[in-house]
Amino acid sequence: MTKEHANWSPYDNNGGTCVAIAGADYCVIAADTRMSTGYSILTRDYSKICKLADKSFMASSGFQADVKALQKVLSSRHLIYQHQHNKQMSCPAMAQLLSNTLYYKRFFPYYAFNVLGGLDSEGKGCVFTYDAVGSYERVGYSAQGSGATLITPFLDNQLKSPSPLLLPAKDAVTPLSEAEAVDLVKTCFASATERDIYTGDSVEIIILNANGVRHESEQLRKD
Amino acid sequence: MFRNQYDTDVTTWSPAGRLFQVEYAMEAVKQGSAAIGLRSKTHAVLACVNKANSELSSHQRKIFKVDDHIGVAIAGLTADGRVLSRYMRSECINYGYTYEAPLPVGRLVVQLADKAQVCTQRSWKRPYGVGLLVAGLDESGAHLYYNCPSGNYFEYQAFAIGSRSQAAKTYLERKFESFPGSSRDDLIKDALFAIRETLQGEKLTSSVCTVAVVGVGEAFNILDQATVQALINEFEISGEEAPATASVAEEGAGDAAADQGGAAAEEEVAPMDI
Numbered sequence: 001m002t003k004e005h006a007n008w009s010p011y012d013n014n015g016g017t018c019v020a021i022a023g024a025d026y027c028v029i030a031a032d033t034r035m036s037t038g039y040s041i042l043t044r045d046y047s048k049i050c051k052l053a054d055k056s057f058m059a060s061s062g063f064q065a066d067v068k069a070l071q072k073v074l075s076s077r078h079l080i081y082q083h084q085h086n087k088q089m090s091c092p093a094m095a096q097l098l099s100n101t102l103y104y105k106r107f108f109p110y111y112a113f114n115v116l117g118g119l120d121s122e123g124k125g126c127v128f129t130y131d132a133v134g135s136y137e138r139v140g141y142s143a144q145g146s147g148a149t150l151i152t153p154f155l156d157n158q159l160k161s162p163s164p165l166l167l168p169a170k171d172a173v174t175p176l177s178e179a180e181a182v183d184l185v186k187t188c189f190a191s192a193t194e195r196d197i198y199t200g201d202s203v204e205i206i207i208l209n210a211n212g213v214r215h216e217s218e219q220l221r222k223d
Numbered sequence: 224m225f226r227n228q229y230d231t232d233v234t235t236w237s238p239a240g241r242l243f244q245v246e247y248a249m250e251a252v253k254q255g256s257a258a259i260g261l262r263s264k265t266h267a268v269l270a271c272v273n274k275a276n277s278e279l280s281s282h283q284r285k286i287f288k289v290d291d292h293i294g295v296a297i298a299g300l301t302a303d304g305r306v307l308s309r310y311m312r313s314e315c316i317n318y319g320y321t322y323e324a325p326l327p328v329g330r331l332v333v334q335l336a337d338k339a340q341v342c343t344q345r346s347w348k349r350p351y352g353v354g355l356l357v358a359g360l361d362e363s364g365a366h367l368y369y370n371c372p373s374g375n376y377f378e379y380q381a382f383a384i385g386s387r388s389q390a391a392k393t394y395l396e397r398k399f400e401s402f403p404g405s406s407r408d409d410l411i412k413d414a415l416f417a418i419r420e421t422l423q424g425e426k427l428t429s430s431v432c433t434v435a436v437v438g439v440g441e442a443f444n445i446l447d448q449a450t451v452q453a454l455i456n457e458f459e460i461s462g463e464e465a466p467a468t469a470s471v472a473e474e475g476a477g478d479a480a481a482d483q484g485g486a487a488a489e490e491e492v493a494p495m496d497i
Contacts, residue, residue, distance in 0.1 A: 076316050083288070083312050 011063050011111045012037055015198030016048055017147030018059035019185055020117035021159065022125030022140050024171075026178045026209040029117035030185045031059040032147075032193070032220065034201040044201035044222065051213075053078055056094040056118040057206050061145030062132070063111035070110045073101060091118030095128040095136060102134030109133050113144040123210055125173050137164075140172035147192030147199040154191065158184060182207060186218050193220045234346045244350060245343050248372035251352035255298035257388050257421040258285060260356040260367045261381035261395065261414055263405040266438030267358035267365040269296040270414040272385070272421060273433050286435045286445055290315040292325045293359035294435050294443040298385035299372075300352035307351060311335065328359030332368045332376045340374030354384045360437055383417060390420040407438055412458050415451075427455055 015036040020029045031048040034041060049059045050071040058074070060067040077097060081089050089097070095116050102110055109132045116128040116136075129142035140161040143151040162170035174181065182205060189203040200223065205216040229235050230243030237243060258271040273282035286296045287308040295311065297304030314334060318326035335355065342348040350372040357368040369384065370376045381399045383391035394417050402410065414434060419427045429452035437443035446454075 072320055076320050079316050079319075080312070083309075 011066075013062060013111070014042070014064040015146045016061040017143065017145035017151065017189070017192055017196065017199045018048060018061050018113070018115045019143045019151060019155075019188055020059060020115045020127040020141065021155075021176075021181045021185060022117070022127040022173045023176060023178060023181055024125065024173050025123055026181070026207060027117045027119060027125035027127065028178075028181050028185055028205060028207050029057045029059050029115070030189065030203055030205040031061070032189060032199045032201060032203050034199060035064060036198050039197075047204055049204055049206055050075075052089075052094055052116075053091070053118075054088045055208065056089065056091045056116060057208065058098070058114055058116045059144075060112045060114045062113045066110040067112045070101065070112050074098060077101070090121050091116070091126050091128075092120055092138075094118070095138070098128075098130065099134040099136045102130065102132065106133050115142050115144050117206075117208065119208055119210075125208075138172070140174055143188070145199075147189075147196040150192045150196055151188045154188060155184075178207060178209065182216065189218070189220055232346055233343055233348070233350060242343060245373045248350035248352050249354075252299040252354035252372065252384055253386065253388075255300075255353070255385045256285070257383060257385035257391060257418065258296040258298045258354075258356055259381070259383040259388070259391050259395070259414060259417045259421075260296060260358050260369075260379070261399070261402055261410060261417070262358065262365045262367040263407075263410050264364045264403050266407045266410055266436060266441070267360070267367050268410045268414045268434065268436050269294060269356055269358050270418050270432060270434045271296050271298070272418060273431055286433050288435075288443050288445070289331075289357075290319075290325060291442040292361070292437060293328055293331065293357065294437055295358070296356040296435070298354050303351045304353040304355065307335065307338075307353065307355065310338065325361070327361045328357060328366045328368065329361070331359070332357050332370055335370050336374050336376040339370065339372055343374055356382060356384060358435075358437055358443075360439065365438060383421070385421075387421040387423060390423065391417040394420045407436065407441075411436065411454060415455060415458065428452065429455060
């Protein structure tokens with residue numbers, strides 16, 4: 001008796017890559033803007049980054065319908081939080097909320113590979129990286145999505161984080177300046193675009209620091 | 224209003240066709256401290272009197288932000304008001320989630336009214352003891368509604384509820400024709416004047432009142448004390464020093480002892496019909 005298999009899947013992978021880097025007083029969150037399905041391109045101009053709170057931005061690759069639903073759920077939860085607490089959610093709080101929200105659907109997961117970036121209550125950059133069911137960790141940098149395997153080793157080389165097992169605990173944030181970090185991100189995407197067919201078109205970069213939010217955009221190869 | 228044999232249950236009609244429990248709930252609104260609202264074509268202002276129980280305690284919050292485009296001021300049982308505000312916020316969030324658009328104020332007040340009506344027709348419930356002044360903005364401009372415990376709601380150019388609100392209403396009735404064209408600042412000024420009327424000689428300072436505004440290009444926000452005080456000073460309306468009249472019943476005391484005779488027993492017409 002062979003097992004019967006479904007003749008359709010509720011999921012699709014729209015591809016794309018997301019990266020975030022935490023600095024001493026800034027955070028860079030970036031994602032390419034290509035949305036694909038199979039070997040086709042759906043659009044060259046789709047944003048995978050969502051502002052969840054004043055100091056929390058989430059970039060997600062994977063199945064964009066699930067990503068959109070996840071973004072809406074988190075935004076609504078943030079509204080409720082603001083009504084109840086009269087203030088914005090901190091980035092670590094949002095990180096926990098995201099984890100709980102993902103695990104809530106442990107048995108029919110959001111097909112979303114998330115990277116949450118922002119500033120913590122001390123103004124230091126923080127980056128949290130997730131799997132599809134909510135396992136998360138605060139790190140100094142992270143990449144998710146189809147180009148992650150190409151980018152992560154490069155970031156490891158450039159930014160190697162101290163082990164979280166070390167005592168005394170060392171700061172995971174990179175000593176790089178904001179401008180250097182933004183440049184590094186652009187380099188990452190330029191490289192990933194070369195070999196990953198699902199990454200390209202352009203990269204949307206958000207830079208969060210004490211002065212507020214800045215947007216940058218850089219064109220990538222369209223092939 | 225006198226106690227009688229038809230006022231025990233909300234589900235009992237009186238021979239005159241009145242539901243006394245609902246009317247008693249509306250009495251609770253009259254005992255709460257004053258809240259007023261007024262609107263122009265583009266802005267709506269809510270203001271309320273904030274009396275603390277004692278010098279040691281904080282003021283009760285009577286104005287709540289429901290969404291960027293809607294806010295509410297309450298008079299009566301503040302706890303009921305808080306619960307209804309939570310319901311309104313939840314409705315706005317759910318509507319925004321489904322339609323990616325702000326919930327039209329008119330829709331919200333109907334839902335609120337229907338929710339209040341349910342409590343007038345269940346033997347195991349009691350009516351909400353709070354009146355709500357809902358100020359909001361939609362595509363057709365600024366709106367002000369009054370929702371009462373009976374489940375009725377009305378749209379107003381300006382209105383006042385709570386204790387000594389008649390004084391404010393008199394002031395508003397004199398001025399309301401100019402409101403549609405008023406500027407935002409004039410509207411706030413009129414709100415402060417109306418609040419002053421309810422204070423009956425007591426000095427108007429920003430520590431006894433709260434003001435909130437919503438309008439075209441301005442999300443609902445509660446003005447901070449310093450701003451309100453500056454406006455009061457600017458309009459030079461703080462009035463004379465006079466000993467505060469201490470007999471006003473605080474909002475929290477609005478429970479079933481409705482026959483304390485606080486409000487004069489007037490016409491025989493059921494208040495819900497007004």
